[in-house]
Structure formats: structure tokens, C-alpha cells
Amino acid sequence: MGPIIPVNEISTEINFLIAFLIGLGFGFALEQAGFSSSRKLAGMFYGYDTTVLKVFFTAAITAMLGLLFLNYFEMIDMSIVYVNEYYINSAIIGGIIMGAGFIIGGFCPGTSVCAAAIGKKDAWWFLLGSFLGIVLFGETYSLWEGFYLKNYLGNLKLSTYLNLSDGVFAFLVIVAAVLMFWVGELAEKKFARNDITKEL
Amino acid sequence: MNTRIILSVVVIALGAISAMFPSKVNNALVPTEEEIQWELRSGASFINVDELAESLINKDPSYFLIDIRDVKAYEQSAIPNSINIPFDSLFSENWIGYLDQNANRNILISTDELRAREVFELARRKGFKNNYILAGGFKAWENTIINPPHPSVTAPETELILYQKRLASSQFFTGKTAVFSNSTTKKPVLPIKRKKKKAVQGGCS
Structure with missing residues (x-):
């Protein structure tokens, strides 16, 4: 069996077009899953709504299983699938800033665009804040550069780090995800709140 | 049974199956043996000395010349702008980056083209692109371009x-x-002089 798409090189324009279409689909899916509501998103932190956890874990598991199976049946070449580069310092600091922004603003970068698209004013302000942050970071990059690039581990995969096969690692992630799913269900019952969106 | 329980079981089962997969690395960029041989037979992986000379004279920046002969032969005489990476060390960690790249067209130069062919085949099997063989090798360069x-x-x-x-x-x-x-220059073609017509003679005149 060959690759799913037997094209080695795609021109930049087509690449952007594909990215645009995938982006539209992603935005649509986020909106449909209710991710343009900051109450739903913030619910994750208070335990009354764990949709975020469920949706993102489901997406991760689906993609992970899909890649593993396609790789096994020689329909995808995992060696040319891009693995994010890992900068420890940046990941930790970025994670904290992102988490804080998430709980304060009620959106993550993707969902804020989604909510802005359906006309939510708080999302517009959130987006403005994000852009200001980006500009500020870009302008002061030289100050951070050393710290930002420190502790670079390359295109590291957790499975490689733990010396496990991709399949075994995927299985562990799935078990963790299913456990989290059920814990989420329990949390939703325990911290249940009235659905304000329906009252408005 | 509750749908959520069914889904949980299915997902865990799929995960268990994937855990049993032997780790496998596909490489779509690696051509099959037939494809490599076809590339060699079609001549598309070769560059001849005349083309190379022209591109060097025109200072074509896309060519990168790798001389894979030993250091001694390289020091005696070499094609200008070529770098020497002997065959033995070409696939070592230090030098493999020269073969595995997308920026230039590498021209592999060996004494005749046999070694360069070997390098080309080994590189193709690793999925490296942009490597070409100098047809006839350094001998052809000396016998065709230099002399x-x-x-x-x-x-x-x-x-x-x-x-x-x-x-x-x-x-x-x-x-x-x-x-x-001088033999290559054309001789000027001289007009052929026609004989002047004479008035008809003889007969009864």
C-alpha cells in the first residue's frame, strides 16, 4: 500500500489553501462543540463542565490511533511527519502564560478566534490582547532570546524519551484519557451548576 | 449498555492492538531498487562534462561539486570549485549532510563514473535526492575538457x-x-566565373 496522497511536494499556494480549508473545518468543529462559550471553557477549571478535556483528548486519541494504524499499513510515512521542537523553558513559561490567559480571559487562542467570528465582544478584546502580546514579544525578542532557546531538546517524542514503542505509549495515553473521561463525568456531577447560557 | 462504556472499551481495545504493533519505520522517500536502476538507465542522474564546464564558466551557483577520489588524486589535479570528500568518509556523520540536502545539485566526481554511481545508489537508498553523477568521471573531464x-x-x-x-x-x-x-574556419566561396558567351560561329558565316 502506498501513501494516501502520492504527492511529494505541494506548492506554497496550495499548501496555504489546504491550511485555510482545514482551519475553516477546525473552527466550525470548535464552534459546534460549544467552544466559543467562555463559560464552557472556564468550566474545565471549576469542574462543572469538562467538555474541553473530553473533546481535546478524543481528538488526540483519534489522531494518534489513526497515525499508528496508517503507519502500520504503510499508508503514511511517520519519519516525515513534523514533530514539534521542544524548548523546555519556553514550554513551561508559555504553558503558565497560556493557562493564566485561559482562566482570566475564558478563551484559548483558537477558541477566541472562533468566538470573535460569531461576534462575541469579549473574544474581540481577548484577540486584541493576544496580538498586543505577540507584538510585545516580537519587539523585545532580543531580551528573551537566550532564555527562550535554552534547554533545547529537538524534535523529541515522549515515547522516545521513555524508551517505549509508539504503540505502547499510545495505549498508556488512551488508558489515562479514558480514566480522565470518567473522572470528568464524576466532577461534572459533583460541581454541577445551572446552565446559564440557556437562561440568557 | 451505556454508549460511553462501549466507546471506552472500543478505544482501549484499539490502543491495546496498537501497543502490539511492532515498531516500524516507513520511508516514502526511499525509492525501490527498480526505480533507482531506472533513474540510472534513463540518464537523468548524469551530467556530462560539457554541461558541467558550461555551468562552471557561467558560475551557476546551484551546482556543488563533490570529488570522491582519494586525497592524493584530488591534490594532483581537480575540477575547480570542487571539494574533496573521499568515498570512505562520505557516509560518515560529519559529511553525510552534504549528500542529504535540498539546496544544491551535487555532482559526484570519481576517477571513472563507477564509484560515483555507487555513491548515488547508496544515497538514493537512503532517500537522498539532488545527487548527480559526472558521466565518465574525472577521466572524461581531463580527456574532453582539459585536453x-x-x-x-x-x-x-x-x-x-x-x-x-x-x-x-x-x-x-x-x-x-x-x-x-585553420581547418575549422570556412574558406570564402569565390564566385564561379561564367564563360562569356561568344557569338555563334561557324556554319555559313
Whole structure:
């Protein structure tokens, strides 16, 4: 069996077009899953709504299983699938800033665009804040550069780090995800709140 | 049964199956043996010395010349702008980056083309692209560009033009003076004089 798409090189324009279409689909899916509501998103932190956890874990598991199976049946070449580069310092600091922004603003970068698209004013302000942050970071990059690039581990995969096969690692992630799913269900019952969106 | 429980079981089962997969690395960029042989037979992976000379004279930046002969042979004489990475160390960690790249067209130069072919095949099996073989190798370069053979007297004009071009290349690369043979220059065609018509003579006049 060959690759799913037997094209080695795609021109930049087509690449952007594909990215645009995938982006539209992603935005649509986020909106449909209710991710343009900051109450739903913030619910994750208070335990009354764990949709975020469920949706993102489901997406991760689906993609992970899909890649593993396609790789096994020689329909995808995992060696040319891009693995994010890992900068420890940046990941930790970025994670904290992102988490804080998430709980304060009620959106993550993707969902804020989604909510802005359906006309939510708080999302517009959130987006403005994000852009200001980006500009500020870009302008002061030289100050951070050393710290930002420190502790670079390359295109590291957790499975490689733990010396496990991709399949075994995927299985562990799935078990963790299913456990989290059920814990989420329990949390939703325990911290249940009235659905304000329906009252408005 | 509750749908959520069914889904949980299915997902865990799929995960368990994937955990049993042997780790496997596909490489879509690696061509099959037949494809490599086809690339060699089609001639698309070769560059001839005339093309190379022209691109060097035109200072084409896309070419990168890798001389894979040993250091001694390289030091004796080499194609200008070529770098020497002997065959034995070419696939070592330090030098493999030169073969595995997307920026240049690598031209592999060996004494004849056999070693370069070998390198080409090994590189293709690893999925590396952009490597080409200098047809005929360094010998062809010396015998064709540096010391071009004089075409035979009966050679067609195209060959004579090619010879002149090679002489010029030789002059470019070695600095020696080009001596053009007169035989290659066309003799001016003189008009054939027609005999003047004479008035009809003889007969009864």
C-alpha cells in the first residue's frame, strides 16, 4: 500500500489553501462543540463542565490511533511527519502564560478566534490582547532570546524519551484519557451548576 | 449498555492492538531498487562534462561539486570549485549532510563514473535526492575538457564547433592559449566565373 496522497511536494499556494480549508473545518468543529462559550471553557477549571478535556483528548486519541494504524499499513510515512521542537523553558513559561490567559480571559487562542467570528465582544478584546502580546514579544525578542532557546531538546517524542514503542505509549495515553473521561463525568456531577447560557 | 462504556472499551481495545504493533519505520522517500536502476538507465542522474564546464564558466551557483577520489588524486589535479570528500568518509556523520540536502545539485566526481554511481545508489537508498553523477568521471573531464581530442577531418561541423567550445573551456580552466586550427574556419566561396558567351560561329558565316 502506498501513501494516501502520492504527492511529494505541494506548492506554497496550495499548501496555504489546504491550511485555510482545514482551519475553516477546525473552527466550525470548535464552534459546534460549544467552544466559543467562555463559560464552557472556564468550566474545565471549576469542574462543572469538562467538555474541553473530553473533546481535546478524543481528538488526540483519534489522531494518534489513526497515525499508528496508517503507519502500520504503510499508508503514511511517520519519519516525515513534523514533530514539534521542544524548548523546555519556553514550554513551561508559555504553558503558565497560556493557562493564566485561559482562566482570566475564558478563551484559548483558537477558541477566541472562533468566538470573535460569531461576534462575541469579549473574544474581540481577548484577540486584541493576544496580538498586543505577540507584538510585545516580537519587539523585545532580543531580551528573551537566550532564555527562550535554552534547554533545547529537538524534535523529541515522549515515547522516545521513555524508551517505549509508539504503540505502547499510545495505549498508556488512551488508558489515562479514558480514566480522565470518567473522572470528568464524576466532577461534572459533583460541581454541577445551572446552565446559564440557556437562561440568557 | 451505556454508549460511553462501549466507546471506552472500543478505544482501549484499539490502543491495546496498537501497543502490539511492532515498531516500524516507513520511508516514502526511499525509492525501490527498480526505480533507482531506472533513474540510472534513463540518464537523468548524469551530467556530462560539457554541461558541467558550461555551468562552471557561467558560475551557476546551484551546482556543488563533490570529488570522491582519494586525497592524493584530488591534490594532483581537480575540477575547480570542487571539494574533496573521499568515498570512505562520505557516509560518515560529519559529511553525510552534504549528500542529504535540498539546496544544491551535487555532482559526484570519481576517477571513472563507477564509484560515483555507487555513491548515488547508496544515497538514493537512503532517500537522498539532488545527487548527480559526472558521466565518465574525472577521466572524461581531463580527456574532453582539459585536453580535447581533435575531431577527424571528416567530422561534421557540429563536432568542430564543440571542439572549439572545449578548447575555449580548456583555456578558461587551465589558462593556456587556445590555438584554433585553420581547418575549422570556412574558406570564402569565390564566385564561379561564367564563360562569356561568344557569338555563334561557324556554319555559313
